[in-house]
Amino acid sequence: MEIKSIEGRQETLCIKVPKVYDWVTRQVDVPLQAFTGEKGLKQLNFNGNCSDPCLDLANMGALSIKCILTDSLGNPVDPLEHGSILCTEIPQTHGRHEVEITLPDGEVVTLQKVKVLKKGYFVVQVANAAGTHVYTSKPQHFAVAEKFFLCAPEGTHLQCEITDFECDAHLICGEDENGDPEFQQIDVSINMCQNVQMEALVKLEITAGFCQPRQELPFECPPLHVPPQCPEIFPS
Numbered sequence: 001m002e003i004k005s006i007e008g009r010q011e012t013l014c015i016k017v018p019k020v021y022d023w024v025t026r027q028v029d030v031p032l033q034a035f036t037g038e039k040g041l042k043q044l045n046f047n048g049n050c051s052d053p054c055l056d057l058a059n060m061g062a063l064s065i066k067c068i069l070t071d072s073l074g075n076p077v078d079p080l081e082h083g084s085i086l087c088t089e090i091p092q093t094h095g096r097h098e099v100e101i102t103l104p105d106g107e108v109v110t111l112q113k114v115k116v117l118k119k120g121y122f123v124v125q126v127a128n129a130a131g132t133h134v135y136t137s138k139p140q141h142f143a144v145a146e147k148f149f150l151c152a153p154e155g156t157h158l159q160c161e162i163t164d165f166e167c168d169a170h171l172i173c174g175e176d177e178n179g180d181p182e183f184q185q186i187d188v189s190i191n192m193c194q195n196v197q198m199e200a201l202v203k204l205e206i207t208a209g210f211c212q213p214r215q216e217l218p219f220e221c222p223p224l225h226v227p228p229q230c231p232e233i234f235p236s
Contacts, residue, residue, distance in 0.1 A: 010209050018159075019202040022151035023195065025163075028118065030144045030190035035124075041183055044124060044137040053126040053135050054173035058181040061129025067167035067188055070121050074139045079165030079192075087160035087194070090115035090145060099149055112152040116160065116196065119143035124169050124186060142190055152198040164193035 035044050041052065050056050057063055069079045077084040096112040103109060121139040152158075167190045176182040 010207055012205060012207050014203055014205055016201055016203050018199045019204075021153070021156050021198040021200065023197045024148065024150065025193065025195055026146075026148075028144055028146060028192050028194060030142050030192075033140070033142065033188040033190075035186045035188075037184065040186065044140070044186065046126070046135040046137050048135055050135040052181075052183045053171070054181040054183045056135070057126065057128045057133060060133060063126055063128065063171060063173070064131075065124060065126050065169045065171040065186070067169040067190075068123050068125065069165065069167060070123050070139050072121050072139060074121070074123055074136070080162060082161070085118055085120040085162050085165070085192070087116065087118045087158075087162065089158040090117050095154065096152055101149055111149040114148045114150050114152050114158065114196075114198070116146050116148060116158065117143065118146075118160075118162075118192070118194075122167055122188065122190070124188065126171060140188075148196060150196070150198050156198040156200045159195075159197040159199045161195040161197075162192055163195055166191045 035041070046053060053063065068076050069084060070076050071084075079085065092113075092115060096114060098110050099113055100108055101111050119142060121141055123139055124137040125134055127134040167188065169189075170187045172185040172187075174182050174184040
């Protein structure tokens with residue numbers, strides 16, 4: 001059967017869509033977070049009555065450590081899922097400040113200074129070589145503020161998307177005065193890649209055709225199947 005294309009009638013239409021006024025990508029590095037000595041252990045507050053992971057796991061092979069993005073309750077979340085990392089504009093007194101920027105070709109343009117805050121939570125997990133003993137810290141908060149110069153006139157709003165996320169943790173164990181293993185420090189570094197856009201809803205006039213539903217493909221019910229009978233015994 002020949003399938004004919006469906007062509008919509010061309011008309012001038014008015015549609016409302018988000019317009020992108022400016023769009024940049026940037027890597028952001030959260031300041032290194034160091035948890036040192038007894039104060040650091042108290043802040044991490046590992047579960048399982050762990051007072052010192054270096055000491056408690058000393059006879060269980062090499063230790064491993066990892067950093068996991070979570071919500072405020074410590075539940076793991078997908079870093080790339082919207083809302084896992086809060087990304088919001090920081091309001092400024094008297095609104096966004098205008099700044100004149102000289103482009104590489106010498107042209108001077110007026111942009112707006114936009115301040116952006118990103119924040120979230122993570123936990124640190126320390127485990128023995130076999131992974132049979134795992135100690136997880138309490139959720140730890142991180143935040144970083146950045147400044148962008150964008151085309152962001154009044155009426156536009158920030159649209160922020162995290163496109164890549166990396167969290168690394170490094171454990172340092174030493175020895176106390178008796179030669180026993182002792183916690184010294186955990187360093188956590190967080191890096192992200194982000195799309196930052198300034199958008200506003202606008203009404204556009206375009207010439208286009210209306211979409212039409214496709215023709216439904218023919219469908220025939222299969223013939224009713226009747227199981228074979230046993231006339232020799234039923235009905236008698």
